[in-house]
Amino acid sequence: MIKYIAQRVLALLITLFIILTIAFLVIRLMPGSIYDSNEMLSADMVKILEDKYHLNDPLLVQYRYFLEDILLHWDWGTSVAVQPRVPVWEVLASKIPITLQLNFVSLLISLPIGILAGIFAAIYQNTKVDYTISFFVVVFISVPSFIFATVLQYFLAYKLGWFPIIYNATATGAAKYLSMILPITALSFSPIARVTRYLRGELIENLSSEYMLLARTKGLTRLQATVRHSMRNSFVPLANIIIPMFTNILTGSLVVEQIFSVAGVGGLLVESINSSDHTLTIAILIFYSMISLLTILIVDLSYGIIDPRVRIGGGSNG
Amino acid sequence: MSEKILQVKDLTVSFSSYAGQVHAVRDISFDLCRGETLAIVGESGSGKSVTTKAILGILPGNGTIEGGEILYNGMDLAKCSDKEFESVRGKKISLVFQDPLSALNPIMKIGKQIMEALVLSKAATKGEAKERALELMRRVGIPQPEIRFNQYPFQFSGGMRQRIVIAIALACNPEILICDEPTTALDVTIQAQILELINEIKERNNLSIIFITHDLGVVANVADRVAVMYAGKIVEFGRSEEIFYDPKNPYTWALLSSMPDLDTKEQLFSIPGTPPNMLHPPAGDAFHERNQYALKIDTREAPPFFKVSDTHYAATWLLDPRAPKVEPPRVLRERIERMKRRAAEHAGQ
Numbered sequence: 050m051i052k053y054i055a056q057r058v059l060a061l062l063i064t065l066f067i068i069l070t071i072a073f074l075v076i077r078l079m080p081g082s083i084y085d086s087n088e089m090l091s092a093d094m095v096k097i098l099e100d101k102y103h104l105n106d107p108l109l110v111q112y113r114y115f116l117e118d119i120l121l122h123w124d125w126g127t128s129v130a131v132q133p134r135v136p137v138w139e140v141l142a143s144k145i146p147i148t149l150q151l152n153f154v155s156l157l158i159s160l161p162i163g164i165l166a167g168i169f170a171a172i173y174q175n176t177k178v179d180y181t182i183s184f185f186v187v188v189f190i191s192v193p194s195f196i197f198a199t200v201l202q203y204f205l206a207y208k209l210g211w212f213p214i215i216y217n218a219t220a221t222g223a224a225k226y227l228s229m230i231l232p233i234t235a236l237s238f239s240p241i242a243r244v245t246r247y248l249r250g251e252l253i254e255n256l257s258s259e260y261m262l263l264a265r266t267k268g269l270t271r272l273q274a275t276v277r278h279s280m281r282n283s284f285v286p287l288a289n290i291i292i293p294m295f296t297n298i299l300t301g302s303l304v305v306e307q308i309f310s311v312a313g314v315g316g317l318l319v320e321s322i323n324s325s326d327h328t329l330t331i332a333i334l335i336f337y338s339m340i341s342l343l344t345i346l347i348v349d350l351s352y353g354i355i356d357p358r359v360r361i362g363g364g365s366n367g
Numbered sequence: 368m369s370e371k372i373l374q375v376k377d378l379t380v381s382f383s384s385y386a387g388q389v390h391a392v393r394d395i396s397f398d399l400c401r402g403e404t405l406a407i408v409g410e411s412g413s414g415k416s417v418t419t420k421a422i423l424g425i426l427p428g429n430g431t432i433e434g435g436e437i438l439y440n441g442m443d444l445a446k447c448s449d450k451e452f453e454s455v456r457g458k459k460i461s462l463v464f465q466d467p468l469s470a471l472n473p474i475m476k477i478g479k480q481i482m483e484a485l486v487l488s489k490a491a492t493k494g495e496a497k498e499r500a501l502e503l504m505r506r507v508g509i510p511q512p513e514i515r516f517n518q519y520p521f522q523f524s525g526g527m528r529q530r531i532v533i534a535i536a537l538a539c540n541p542e543i544l545i546c547d548e549p550t551t552a553l554d555v556t557i558q559a560q561i562l563e564l565i566n567e568i569k570e571r572n573n574l575s576i577i578f579i580t581h582d583l584g585v586v587a588n589v590a591d592r593v594a595v596m597y598a599g600k601i602v603e604f605g606r607s608e609e610i611f612y613d614p615k616n617p618y619t620w621a622l623l624s625s626m627p628d629l630d631t632k633e634q635l636f637s638i639p640g641t642p643p644n645m646l647h648p649p650a651g652d653a654f655h656e657r658n659q660y661a662l663k664i665d666t667r668e669a670p671p672f673f674k675v676s677d678t679h680y681a682a683t684w685l686l687d688p689r690a691p692k693v694e695p696p697r698v699l700r701e702r703i704e705r706m707k708r709r710a711a712e713h714a715g716q
């Protein structure tokens with residue numbers, strides 16, 4: 050098990066390094082200079098500034114500086130345009146809490162709702178219950194979250210006035226939570242539908258499996274067999290789809306935050322790209338990658354704990 | 368004959384499917400005596416598994432028992448409720464599956480799977496159940512049961528898994544064990560071991576066994592009586608020797624002729640054609656289309672059972688007094704002679 054964890058962590062670090070490299074290269078290869086937006090600089094001054102920051106050195110040399118700073122001094126640089134001279138992680142840290150709040154809450158409420166809906170759809174397979182649930186699954190999966198965001202905002206907030214139209218960062222307590230409900234709801238439709246669809250499929254397969262029959266013929270009641278065998282086995286692969294689901298929420302959040310004027314990481318990323326704030330863009334990309342990779346790691350490890358074939362087999366036996 | 372422990376009378380089972388009603392089991396009757404092994408033999412699709420599922424009350428949702436009775440211990444299993452069935456399923460009548468690879472839950476420990484029914488039905492405490500599970504594992508021939516107890520199915524070979532499935536079936540000490548092709552998925556040497564195990568357990572636990580198979584070669588070693596099934600009907604039944612040495616139904620002849628024979632190099636006979644589609648079972652004798660001995664009447668009217676002896680009945684018009692006298696094919700007659708000789712040699716030794 051320890052070997053397994055070590056392998057996974059190593060894989061994570063390697064992946065992170067590759068992402069870091071690609072992010073650096075792609076962003077440096079984009080046209081434009083960070084001094085473009087400053088109209089009051091002469092060409093000489095730009096040259097001097099660029100030389101000072103090694104911006105005219107070959108890309109590989111720049112990459113070495115970049116890595117050295119990070120590895121030796123844990124220095125990711127400062128923002129140059131969005132909040133000049135503030136270290137990037139500080140800029141980011143001020144925006145992370147609200148984004149993560151929205152995204153995690155969305156994930157947390159999606160799981161139980163999706164699981165319940167999936168169980169109902171599977172157990173009442175090919176009945177009206179199943180058809181109704183499956184209809185909503187199709188709608189929720191195919192319509193992107195920003196459409197839901199706009200529709201919710203228009204009807205529930207603007208027309209009916211039940212919720213504030215935009216996120217209220219200054220409010221506290223109930224008013225603040227009230228203004229978070231719509232963005233979270235908009236983000237949750239698609240993950241709910243994904244969980245439902247996946248669990249329905251898994252459960253239907255497990256319900257008609259041979260070991261389910263064996264569980265019944267050895268004397269378990271239908272309920273016991275369903276809960277202890279079919280459901281338990283259906284939950285294991287569920288861990289698999291949490292990764293794409295969470296990335297789905299994260300990317301959806303980029304736009305949904307804009308719609309509800311949430312001052313989160315999504316807005317920051319757009320702003321940093323537009324203003325050529327390279328260091329900040331890289332930091333945000335690394336932040337997103339780190340979250341995804343950690344989710345994968347957690348899922349991988351939990352998978353190892355839940356599924357004995359991974360835990361014990363170690364790949365040798367199946 | 369000794370006491371009848373299970374009686375199936377006029378059982379009819381059908382499935383609703385998109386294409387229509389599938390008449391999987393059509394009006395079959397048989398009984399199982401205490402302490403005997405009854406083999407049910409037939410080609411794929413003849414309705415053997417459906418019969419066992421009906422007996423155990425585990426027909427899939429689209430299947431219904433259209434008629435008939437399954438009498439066990441004063442109960443009619445064909446009509447009893449889910450609740451009533453719980454006292455029978457696994458506890459009095461158990462099942463050993465065809466495919467041990469998929470019959471065990473891949474992510475539950477072997478020991479737990481054996482104990483589960485005992486613990487959940489409150490027949491034993493956890494400690495007692497564990498003792499019993501270990502004892503069962505020992506009895507079905509699992510070496511080092513204490514270690515194996517905490518392992519998962521993927522750590523077992525196919526033959527070992529089938530032993531576990533048998534242990535699970537025996538956990539609650541049932542009276543009747545139904546084995547649905549228990550050796551089909553295993554290779555030949557393992558097959559023999561499992562058959563031996565089933566025979567041995569039968570003696571020890573005084574079980575009555577329904578042994579389902581499509582392989583007559585297996586039957587000879589285990590069965591006291593044999594019922595031959597075709598297209599959802601029983602077409603011949605009798606004591607094992609009667610079916611092997613004096614078969615009357617052309618379908619039984621065909622089955623016996625297609626049995627692989629290790630002694631001779633003769634071309635393996637295979638029954639021409641395919642089993643009928645059970646959406647529209649043929650009128651008359653369902654086998655007539657593939658039967659070179661078919662009579663005109665076979666296309667119109669299903670044959671009744673004709674008595675051959677007190678224990679041997681066959682449903683074929685060839686036994687009607689008005690029918691022409693027909694002998695089994697020559698290959699089969701020679702084969703029967705050989706089997707008899709070999710049995711005599713065995714007895715003489």
Ligand SMILES: Nc1ncnc2c1ncn2[C@@H]1O[C@H](COP(=O)(O)OP(=O)(O)OP(=O)(O)O)[C@@H](O)[C@H]1O
Nearest residue numbers: 382384389391410411412413414415416417427645
């Ligand atoms: N759930 C179902 N829905 C529709 N038809 C079914 C269903 N289950 C079985 N059948 C049909 O019932 C008939 C008998 O099937 P059964 O499984 O009893 O065959 P079998 O004798 O056990 O064959 P095998 O040797 O392949 O196990 C087949 O024609 C099959 O197609």
Ligand SMILES: [Mg+2]
Nearest residue numbers: 415416417547
């Ligand atoms: Mg079968």
